[in-house]
Amino acid sequence: MRVLDSIPENGGEGSAVTVGVFDGHHLGHRKLLETTVARARERGIHSAVLTFREHPDLLLRGEAPPRLQTEEERMRGFEEAGIDLVLRLAFTPEFRDMEAPEFARRLLVGGLQCRALVLGFDSAICKGRSGTVDAFRRLGSELGFTAERADAVLVDGDPVSSSRIREALRAGAVGRAALLLGRPFTFEGIVGEGARRGRTLGFPTANLSLPDLALPKPGVYAVTASPGTGGEKEERLPGVCNLGPRPTFEEERGGLAEVHLLDFDGDLYGKRLRIAFHARIRGIHAFPDTEALAARIRRDLDEARRLLADGPPPA
Secondary structure, three states, rough: OOOEOOOOOOOOOOOOEEEEEOOOOOOHHHHHHHHHHHHHHHHEEEEEEEOOOOHHHHOOOOOOOOOOOOOHHHHHHHHHHHEEEEEEEOOOOHHHHOHHHHHHHHHHHHHHOEEEEOOOOOEOOOOHHHOOOOHHHHHHHHHOOOEEOOOOEEEEEEEEOHHHHHHHHHHHOHHHHHHOOOOOEEEEEEOOOOOOOOHHOOOOEEEEEEEOOOOOOOOOEEEEEEEOOOOOOOEEEEEEEEEOOOOOOOOOOOOOOEEEOOOOOOOOOOEEEEEEEEEEOOOOOOOOOOHHHHHHHHHHHHHHHHHOOOOOOOO
């Protein structure tokens, strides 16, 4: 897959194009990307995504929603979907003010040699949201491309969206987030040194700094951890994650992901770990002493074993 950060002078012999942010690569995004790849294969042309380096809301509203994944993960998702080319541009005032005809001529046809355009079920891009599917159908009849609207993907009767996933995570409803994503919510980090309190209590933990992403509500979760970045064959180790503050130790108010892996004995310091969240066990509590904390952790581990007994779903 090629990733370009500027408009190419020649986009090749033709492409099927979709447009969007694609934060999270949820079920709706996957449907849109699958349709785009299918149109490209039907016509023997390339599949392409036109996206932006930063969320357009940063310029349009002055504030962007927290991302559901890192930029590396977002690009990886395009590649896994079979996309051939990603055109990733800065969302500037020029783009904000661009009318649909200029967008079609300059970017779709001039830059990407668009032959088929696939937009989301509710897409309305360009200035004043004038770039609807109907508008691009009219432009396409003149410029030589087709335009279609991908069907919405519904969960519980409502379309899947990144905002619904963020809402579920804020509530700690990681099972709901997984339904919308089509997989458990995950994030990655490098295991660093901690205060080693977990080892003293008999429950050693792998400590990861929290990424700058939308995260589940602070609490204790049943998770799986993978020493890698995805893939069907990677090892997924069951465990428990304390996400957020540690109020039992007053001097430790910062946020971390502290992961204890069940039945694991090994050194993870300095290694990359990918955490997948499967179920919420409880909220964050302060305990009167370390004995009470250790007793509660043992109950958390038993609950995690029960929740993960049938094996974790693919992460």
